[in-house]
Amino acid sequence: MKRTVLSLCLAACFAAVPVSLQAQDAGKALGGLFQNLLKPNQGGGGGLGLSLGGNNNAANAGNAVDLVGLLSQSLEQIDEPKEIEIGRQLSAVLLGAKPLHKDVALQRYVNRLGRWISLQSARPDLPWTFAVLDDTGFNAFAAPGGYIFITKGLVDAVADESELAGILAHEIHHVVGKHHLKAMRKTAQAGLLTKAIASQFSNNVQGMVSAQLLALGKDLYSKGLDQEDELDADRSGVALAARAGFDPYGLVAVLQQLRTAKPDNPVFTLTLSTHPATQVRLDQLEAAMGQRLDALAGQPSPSIPQRLARNAGR
Ligand SMILES: [Zn+2]
DSSP states (O other), X not given: OOOOBXXXXXXXXXXXXXXXXXXXXXXXXXXXXXXXHHSTTOSSXXXXXXXXXXXXXXXXXXXXXXXXXXXXXXXXXXXXXXXXXXXXXXXXXXXXXXXXXXXXXXXXXXXXXXXHHHXXXXXXXXXXXXXXXXXXXXXXXXXXXXXXXXXXXXXXXXXXHHHHHHHHHHHHHHHHTTHHHHHHHHHHHTTHHHHHHHHTOOSSHHHHHHHHHHHHHHHHHHHOXXXXXXXXXXXXXXXXXXXXXXXXXXXXXXXXXXXXXXXXOTTTHHHHHHSOOHHHHHHHHHHHHTTTTGGGTTOOOOOHHHHHHHHHTO
C-alpha cells in the first residue's frame, strides 16, 4: 500500500507529514479515544473521498469530483451526513499535519468540557469531537460536523477553565453556523479550488485527492473565515458559555490577553492574522453584552492544572 506524503503545509505552523501514518498512530496511542474520527467513511456520508491509508484509488478519483461538486451546491443540499463527512476528512488533514497531544487525561477533559458546552448549542446531536494538538502555538480550529481542535500552547496560555470554555464556545458556534462550509463553498464557487489543485497537480490519483483536500484546508485555515462570522462567533460564544454555566467574560479575558500579544510573536501569528483586529472584537463584544451578563460574571473558575488534578483525584 502506498502512503501519500503531503508536500503542502496546511498553515505556517504545520509541518508536512504523511496523513495516514500519523493520524492512525495518534489514534492508537490514545487508546481508541478518537477511533470514530479516524475510521474511514463512517457516519453515513458515504464515500466522499480520502480514506485514511486507503488504497482504493479508483473510488477516490470519482469522489474527488464529488467534493467540489458538493461544495458548489446550496447549503441546504449539503445534508448533515455529508457535512459530517467533509469535516471528518478535513480533520484527518489537520491531524496529519499535527499529531494529537499524548496526554490522555487532558484529551478526555477537553472532550468532556467541549461536549457539555455543545449540548447547550442549537445542534446538540452532532457527533462532537474535541482534541488537543501537540503544538506550542496559540490556535483553535473547527471543521464542519462538530470537529474541534485546540493546540497545547492554547491550553497552557489560558488562565482558567472559563477562558477555555469561551474559546470552545466560539469554535462550537462556527460549526453551528456552518461558517466553514460557507467559506469552502465560496472558494469552490470562485474556481479558486481548481486553480489551487492545478498548481499542486500530481499524476498520482491519490495525490490529487490529497492535494484537493489540502487546498481546501490550506485556504480555510490560513486565510480564516468571513470576519462577520468571527464577530458572530464571539457574540454567540459568550452567550453559549454563559448558558453552559461559565463566566461569560472568559472569552473577553482571552481577547484582552491577545490584544497585548505582539503580532510578530510566532505563537500568535496565525490566530491574529485570521481574525478581526482584537480591539474590534472587544468593542463589538462590549456593545453586544452591555451589562446584561454581569450577574453571571465573577464565578470562581479553576486553572486547567487544578481541574486536571481534581479529575485525577476522583
Ligand atoms: Zn473564529
